[in-house]
Amino acid sequence: MTSKSLLQAARHALGWGQEKLARAINDRCPGRDLPVLPVASRKTEISRWENGRIVPEPPMRAILREIYGRTNAELGFPDEGADSGIGEELAERLVIASRVDSQTIALFRQEVDGVRHADRRFGSAARLERLRGQITEVEDLLRHTLLRRDRAPLAGVLTEASTLAGWNALDIGSFAQAWTHYERAKSAALESGSSALLAHATAEQAFVLIDAGNVDDALSLFAEAREIGQRAPRLLRAWLAAAEGEGYARAGNDGDAHRAFDEADALRPSEVVHPELPFLFLGGTHLDRWRGNALVLLGDPEAIAQLEGLADGMQPSFVRASASIYVDLALAYSAVGDREAARTYAQQARRIISQVGSVRLRRRLEGLVLPGDSRTA
Numbered sequence: 001m002t003s004k005s006l007l008q009a010a011r012h013a014l015g016w017g018q019e020k021l022a023r024a025i026n027d028r029c030p031g032r033d034l035p036v037l038p039v040a041s042r043k044t045e046i047s048r049w050e051n052g053r054i055v056p057e058p059p060m061r062a063i064l065r066e067i068y069g070r071t072n073a074e075l076g077f078p079d080e081g082a083d084s085g086i087g088e089e090l091a092e093r094l095v096i097a098s099r100v101d102s103q104t105i106a107l108f109r110q111e112v113d114g115v116r117h118a119d120r121r122f123g124s125a126a127r128l129e130r131l132r133g134q135i136t137e138v139e140d141l142l143r144h145t146l147l148r149r150d151r152a153p154l155a156g157v158l159t160e161a162s163t164l165a166g167w168n169a170l171d172i173g174s175f176a177q178a179w180t181h182y183e184r185a186k187s188a189a190l191e192s193g194s195s196a197l198l199a200h201a202t203a204e205q206a207f208v209l210i211d212a213g214n215v216d217d218a219l220s221l222f223a224e225a226r227e228i229g230q231r232a233p234r235l236l237r238a239w240l241a242a243a244e245g246e247g248y249a250r251a252g253n254d255g256d257a258h259r260a261f262d263e264a265d266a267l268r269p270s271e272v273v274h275p276e277l278p279f280l281f282l283g284g285t286h287l288d289r290w291r292g293n294a295l296v297l298l299g300d301p302e303a304i305a306q307l308e309g310l311a312d313g314m315q316p317s318f319v320r321a322s323a324s325i326y327v328d329l330a331l332a333y334s335a336v337g338d339r340e341a342a343r344t345y346a347q348q349a350r351r352i353i354s355q356v357g358s359v360r361l362r363r364r365l366e367g368l369v370l371p372g373d374s375r376t377a
């Protein structure tokens with residue numbers, strides 16, 4: 001693809017027009033000491049970029065990477081080469097890496113956790129650019145840290161950051177980028193020595209296969225993840241069982257899907273917050289929501305009873321999760337022939353999806369056909 005088609009494809013993937021992109025760019029310009037242009041002028045500039053007439057300058061490329069959650073290569077921009085690297089000699093890098101201590105590790109974990117909380121509330125695309133910066137920094141420190149006792153905790157941070165980046169990339173529909181992040185996450189998890197981190201990264205990578213239409217291989221990966229995590233804390237084992245349950249539901253395997261979710265429910269501990277697993281959420285209505293999603297995938301009319309009212313009980317910070325419930329309810333009501341309920345929930349879902357920019361949820365919603373209609377809602 002040319003830079004023209006790549007830039008246009010990235011904008012279309014978000015479902016944005018040029019005016020919305022122009023305003024998003026202007027919102028970010030003050031933080032990068034760039035001028036804020038009239039929307040009409042900015043739209044002209046966008047047209048020139050998308051027509052391939054001019055290439056944005058590096059500061060503007062950074063803004064576009066942040067908005068789209070994509071790399072220079074994915075947007076058709078030239079490689080910035082040494083400008084994006086640290087550039088110190090080996091000796092200096094070794095000195096810098098030697099300063100990493102427990103406080104540094106805690107700081108890195110706080111940064112990743114901050115991105116995780118922002119992602120839940122505001123969506124994925126803008127988070128990817130920030131995560132890439134964190135990943136580059138931690139990866140460089142790991143590359144120049146000498147002893148395993150010091151490398152293991154750094155590798156754990158790299159695993160968490162890469163897994164989160166993988167999920168963000170999947171949410172914006174970038175399968176190749178998501179796969180790369182998960183491959184890095186698994187390698188880092190191996191170095192960290194944490195079977196829990198490796199099991200989690202492996203299971204999340206299976207969702208890339210699911211979204212790409214390869215459910216059989218996804219189920220094999222889920223099974224491997226459960227084997228890796230068989231001695232992990234109960235919270236993770238419950239999460240892994242639910243993940244496999246979704247895989248079975250995608251495959252249309254009703255019995256195994258219900259069995260897996262029953263197992264997840266039995267494994268779920270009363271304390272659903274684990275200090276070593278800050279990336280897992282099964283408290284409140286999360287597992288119920290997940291089972292409801294599986295029922296929708298299976299075409300089970302019980303999905304409505306399972307999901308109705310869950311969105312109201314969702315914590316305000318889980319904005320995308322609420323949108324997912326509305327998508328599921330729209331599909332479930334459509335399946336039982338309730339046109340008005342399906343339309344109402346689709347409208348609620350569409351409003352939130354527009355806010356968080358989830359390409360993954362928008363694609364699911366695009367598959368909705370209202371009862372008595374030949375086109376999507």
